[in-house]
Amino acid sequence: MRKLIIILGDQLSPALASLRQAGPDDLILMAEVQTEARYVKHHKHKIILLFSAMRHFAATLRQQGFALCYLEYGAQPGIHSMTDAVAHALQQQEFSDIVITECGEYRLQQEILSWRERFNLPLHVLEDDRFICSTAMFAQWATDRQQLRMEFFYRQMRRYTGLLMDAKQQPVGGQWNYDKDNRKACPPDLQQIPPLQFSPDAITRQVMALVETEFADHPGSVGEFHYAVTGKAARQAFLHFVDQQLANFGDYQDAMLLEQPFLFHSICSMYLNAGLLDVRWMCQKVETAWREQSVSLNAAEGFIRQLIGWREYVRGLYWLMMPDYSRHNFLQAHTPLPGFYWHAGTKMRCMQQAISQTLQHGYAHHIQRLMVTGNFALLAGLAIDEVTAWYLAVYVDAYEWVELPNTLGMALFADGGILASKPYAASGAYINRMSNYCKHCHYQVKEVTGAKACPFNALYWDFLARNESQLGQNARMQLAYKNWHNKTPEQQQAIRAQAAQWLIQIEQL
Ligand code: FAD
Ligand code: DLZ
Ligand code: SF4
Incomplete structure (x- = not known):
């Protein structure tokens, strides 16, 4: 039977769980929709990056022989949300099941879960195994702990992945964490090598024109867009970071300098979160750089901690605590945001x-x-x-x-x-x-x-x-x-x- 497989704008990974299930008879659905593009006034560069990356990803899938329905922004009247896009696909053809990988926001998760009843079809929401720690594994780790602290979760993740561990399952260098070595102020004359930037190709230029007209009141300026929009370019940008900047990342992780927006940071979260980079691959590249002695342990550990520690930790916490988490206001903060x-x-x-x-x-x-x-x-x-x-x-x-x-x-x-x-x-x-x-x-x-x-x-x-x-x-x-x-x-x-x-x-x- 024919499955309808939905891929969201931040699921642009060739190894995505739902894509692994796609067979020759199935249809993949991708859609640029108002509800996702407008639920906050996203920075123009975010919309350009996602729409362009979605279009590039769709083109690759087509080349690989997948059947694909791609709805460009505003091209189909009446399609404003992912629900509308699914309804549209179901009107065109018959499907036995709807398949999607877990999404990243509670808001959209609720919308997706409503499809089961609305469309009266089996809905399969697959685990997003691009994260190392599943939501179930995090919940298990959190069970019976009086306090949740990232440091203990991080140690568990080091053991689980084997990253920066020695043969006796102990942290290399004898310490789990070199945080105190990550807090140097940066001398203003230390040479900075800027992150890789990319010139927009024809697809990106088309999206830039769209964003210029449709999202004119969003923050940012279209003309300055310089991010990668494919997995290949994102990997290039990350390898450039490992090669040129990682060595200084450890020492100057907390430093700030006037007119230096990027310092020694990787500028990769936008790629990773959209699915263009893979967290395991990134960690392996960083570990290898340390093993080959191109970077110090404090740099490699500091970076890997952010990825398998903080990033996985906040994601686990979010899904453990939502929806109540968003309603907390412990210190009763109510002053309006200044202009x-x-x-x-x-x-x-x-x-x-x-x-x-x-x-x-x-x-x-x-x-x-x-x-x-x-x-x-x-x-x-x-x-x-x-x-x-x-x-x-x-x-x-x-x-x-x-x-x-x-x-x-x-x-x-x-x-x-x-x-x-x-x-x-x-x-x-x-x-x-x-x-x-x-x-x-x-x-x-x-x-x-x-x-x-x-x-x-x-x-x-x-x-x-x-x-x-x-x-x-x-x-x-x-x-x-x-x-x-x-x-x-x-x-x-x-x-x-x-x-x-x-x-x-x-x-x-
Ligand atoms: P680097 O400094 O090079 O770090 C490497 C990677 O580690 C990042 O790309 C990111 O994937 C991960 N990482 C580092 N710190 C964190 C963290 N605290 N939580 C999760 N991942 C982390 N990060 C986002 O990806 N999206 C957000 O919307 C976001 N909002 C933030 C809001 C606030 C108030 C704060 C304090 C932090 C926020 N962060 C967010 C975390 C962090 O600031 C960014 O991940 C980081 O600045 C991205 O830049 P980079 O890729 O150059 O990171
Ligand atoms: C952020 C975003 C934007 C701007 N636009 C789309 C879109 O048109 N279509 C889509 O599938 N996804 C988009 N996204 C990403 C989603 O908002 C994201 O999947 C959810 O917020 C869950 O993380
Ligand atoms: Fe420094 Fe001015 Fe910021 Fe105060 S307001 S911390 S003086 S830069």
């Missing part, structure tokens, strides 16, 4: 750099997302739903399974400590230590009060004071609270008045 998140017009140099490169490339690296834009949102108590919607919109790599735990849990501590053991709250001193931003800022990083004081400083202390009932008992916050309590009541009052002032004039910061 500068959308246009980068702020005198805070750190925020200006992180936001402007985000709007330009749909990219900022982890510490910019966490300790600059995320930290500001945490300290200022910005509304959780507005902040999470912003992160989901502006990054080319954003899908809710990865964005929500990172934003709501890691950056905003809105889950009250499910993901992180303490809030990643920091004053200007942290940003000054890890970057050269403060030297070029309108504000003075060492000042706490006054018109020119760094806003992060008063907001940091005010954050502690404001949230003492929720955070005061947290063992990892004791030193911070001790420092706050060491201040005189007059100092505390002046700092809190300054923070209140910043919040009143937040749009002018």
